[in-house]
Amino acid sequence: MSDFDNPRKGSSASAGGITNDRKRKAINGHEVTGAGEITLRQSILPVSLVTILFFMWGFAYGLLDVLNAHFQTALNISQGMSSGLQAAYFGAYFIGPLTYSGWIVRHFGYRWAFIFGLCLYGIGALMFWPSGLKRSFGGFCGSMFIVGSGLSTLETAANPFIATCGPPRYSEMRLTLAQAFQAIGTVVAPVLASQVIFKNVDDTSLTSVQFVYLGIAISVFFLAVIFFFAPIPEVTDADMASQAQQTAQDTDFEDKPLSQQYTLFYGVLAQFCYVGAQVAYAGYFINFVSWVRPGTSHATGSSLLASAQGCFAIGRFIASGLLKFTKPRLVLMSFISGVVLFASLCMGLQGNGAIASIFLVLFFESCIFPLIFTLSLRGLGRHSKRGASFIVAAVSGGALFPPVLGVVADALGGNTQHAFFIPLIGFVIAFTFPVYLNVFKAKTLDAWTDKVKVGIEPKSDVESAEGMDERVAAHYIEKI
Secondary structure, three states: OOOOOOOOOHHHHHHHOOOOOOOOHHHHOOOOOOOHHHHHHHHHHHHHHHHHHHHHHHHHHHHHHHHHHHHHHOOOOOOHHHHHHHHHHHHHHHHOOOOOOHHHHHHHHHHHHHHHHHHHHHHHHHOOHHHHHOOOHHHHHHHHHHHHHHHHHHHHHHHHHHHHOOOOHHHHHHHHHHHHHHHHHHHHHHHHHHHHHOOOOOOOOOOOHHHHHHHHHHHHHHHHHHHHHEEEEEOOOHHHHHHHHHHHHHHHHOOOOOOHHHHHHHHHHHHHHHHHHHHHOOOOOOOOHHHHOOOOOOHHHHHHHHHHHHHHHHHHHHHHHHHHOOOOOHHHHHHHHHHHHHHHHOOOOOOOHHHHHHHHHHHHOOOOOHHHHHHOOOHHHHHHHHHHHHHHHHHHHHHHHHHHOOOHHHHOOOHHHHHHHHHHHHHHHHHHHHHHHHOOHHHHHHHHHHHOOOOOOOOOOOOOOHHHHHHHHHHHHHHH
């Protein structure tokens, strides 16, 4: 029997949270399972499985940017109208995490959230076929909304799962590294689009789009079956409360009501503005390079987008390495400063200089999402799952910024470059969050990476896991 099947083998309760119980219908959030104390070795398999999902939605996101430009030609629509794809995709992020996605995670656990999200993703992908037959842009937007609903469910589960599955001191590094594989998906998608999907294809054809999403649907349904049988630990609210209680001496943790978690809500605002700006840059990347370097074709623009997304992926791997030696708050501050600097240069440069600047914007964007996510979750304890839902819902900023940028660009006669002041505003607002963290939260945040030993050192024999579990569970129930 493996560690994943025996709840009490090895390090007391920590292995108890790693179970393959697929028959369980609901999760008891009041139960301390020990999953909040999973070791690095125990976390490798489940984290690796969930990382596959990051690649899947990275691929979907990468295709979204190319489809934006392709539909402008194939369906003869304006830049403002084409942004309806982004509005549909990211609009689902506003609804899902705050309603059904967050509810599924809290009441049925991560496994069923993954399965539900994958099935919803597959259904949305299948709907691309009739939308293509009807050449209906509204149909494509509806299909993309369902795809976004599925992916928002996956993100609502996967981001907090990666952040909490393993020693908490490595939370930022773990999520940034996992999201590096999401970035690889965003690279692969435009490469396939330029070299396979849309190569030697009539600009007005939608057949290739239909077949691509049919393939995606088959793949995600297969993944749903894999996740039904996969060993997925269920980290409950009480597990996170237990973890926070154990670290209180080092981190100055206080169990406050959700309404008083001000760092969380500041992080939600920063994430909303940052993601909106990031999506606007990626969604209008091809339009931007065509404007600053006239004569650039859509195929060339797709290749440049793939290269820029390659910089994005490389940035995430580099940031993951830096997090091993550098405090997360400092890495976030450095990278977002680079974003603001080069986003400003994009507004004034022309030709290859402007293209180099937008490449560097994507490079420095690389680690900002996972770092805002994990730093906003630090010390939330029993509120971690609900807080994660709020931060994922902030991804809906991607539904606001691109349409505004598209309308402004159309009003400026197609001048996408000057319209890029819209995402610059979002980047500047997001920039204030790491300033706040470094000025007011440095000591607390550093304690998580410098002092906390949960998941690294075994529990003291003086205090049994069962005794600790009973006290934390009683404290948790009293609070709610």
